[in-house]
Amino acid sequence: MRTKKHRDVHHLSPGLNVLFNIIAGGFALLCVFPFIFVxxxxxxxxxxxxxxxxxxxxEEWSFAAYEYIFKAGDQLLRSYGVTIMITIVGTLISLIVIALYAYAISRKNFTYRNFFSFIAFFTMLFNGGLVPTYMVVTQVLHLKDTVWALILPLIMNAFYVLILRTFYNTTVPDAIIESAKIDGAGELRAFFTIVLPISLPGIATIGLFATLGFWNDWFNALLYIDNPALVPLQSMLMRIENSMQFLLSNAQLSSSGQSLELLRTLPQEATRMALVVLATVPIACAYPFFQRYFVQGLTIGAVKE
Incomplete structure (x- = not known):
């Protein structure tokens, strides 16, 4: 009788099931529609x-916006390559640093866990500022015009450290680690063989955030990169936008027929949307690979049993 009542509470009639599927499908369409429209x-x-x-x-379809962008030729492909490389390398290094840091401050037997937790939290409230950061990167570390200037400033994120520390405390029982130590495993071996597989949803969630950060970063390239061969995608697309604005401004100031014709034929709005497409489609393709772990990482520990 209890089982029957339990099933009645959670069972949906066919009509309600269809209705909820229509609502979910409509909501999904509303989420996807803006990008399709772009x-x-x-x-x-x-x-x-x-x-x-x-x-x-x-009324009229045209590839003029993409033709205008692809006039950059090899530079566009090179920028794609730079962005993909710094995203992959940067995400891997970031995950290693953040995962190990978060694991250390999550261990109750670590003497300085409160000190290092405070150090991570303090950087969320105060930072050195742009000028000291620029001086450290360029004059102390000598990273100007290197790919490491696009990677190292972003590998550590205190917010991600605190999220992953909480994830460890919520999902990794101390008894498992203690049993591994009884069997002779050290801290690193226990982390890589036991804690890491259990924490895969949380680490994948942080990996998605880090991937987005590296892919969308353009500010570090603006500060540290002058070599055209090292310009990432976002920075190059921004330069294309600025170049188009420069051409439009000069065409408006000029009264020559050639300038007016340039102003009339230059695909302004379409190019802006094409820039969004080129910057978004590759990273959007990565979402399906992270989705399952992303959902698990957000929901694990939400319910106390």
């Missing part, structure tokens, strides 16, 4: 945008 605008001719505005089915 892709459509990037494939719309500038004349059609000026005449009819944004439309889900444009």
């Amino acid at each position: 892709i459509i605008i990037s494939l719309t001719s500038e004349a059609s945008l000026n005449k009819n505005g944004y439309a889900f089915w444009p």
Whole structure:
């Protein structure tokens, strides 16, 4: 009788099941629709945008925006390569540093756990500022015009450390680690053989955040990179946007027919949307690989049994 009542509470009728699926599908469509609309605008001719505005089915399709961007040629592919490289390397190094730091301050038998926890928390409230950071990177570490200037400043994040420390405390029982030590395992061996597999959802969640941070970073390139061969994707796309704005400004100041024709034919809005597409599609493809671990990492420990 108890089992039957339990099933009745959690069982949905076919009608409600269909209704909830329609609601969930509609919500998913609302989430995806803006990005689809951005892709459509990037494939719309500038004349059609000026005449009819944004439309889900444009009057005239055009690849002029992508042609304008791909005039950069090898530079675009090189920037993609730089961004992919710093994202992969930076995420791996960041995960190693953050995971080990968080594990150390999560261990109750670590004498200085409160001190190092405070150090991590303190950096969330106060930092050295832009000028000291620039001096350290360029004059102390001599990283200017190197890929490490795009990686090292982002590998440590105190917020991620505190999140992962809480994850360790919530999901990794002390008894498991103690049993490993009884069998002769040290701290590092216990971490890599026992704690790491258990903590995979939390580490994957932090990995997703770190990946997004490295992929979307453009400010460090603006500060430290002058060599065109080391310019990452986001910085290069921003330079294309600035170049287009420069051409438009000069064309508006000039009264020559050639400048006016340039102003009329330059795909302004479509290029902006194409820049969004080129910067977003590759990293969006990584979400399905992190989704399962991401959901687990956010929900584990949310319910106290």
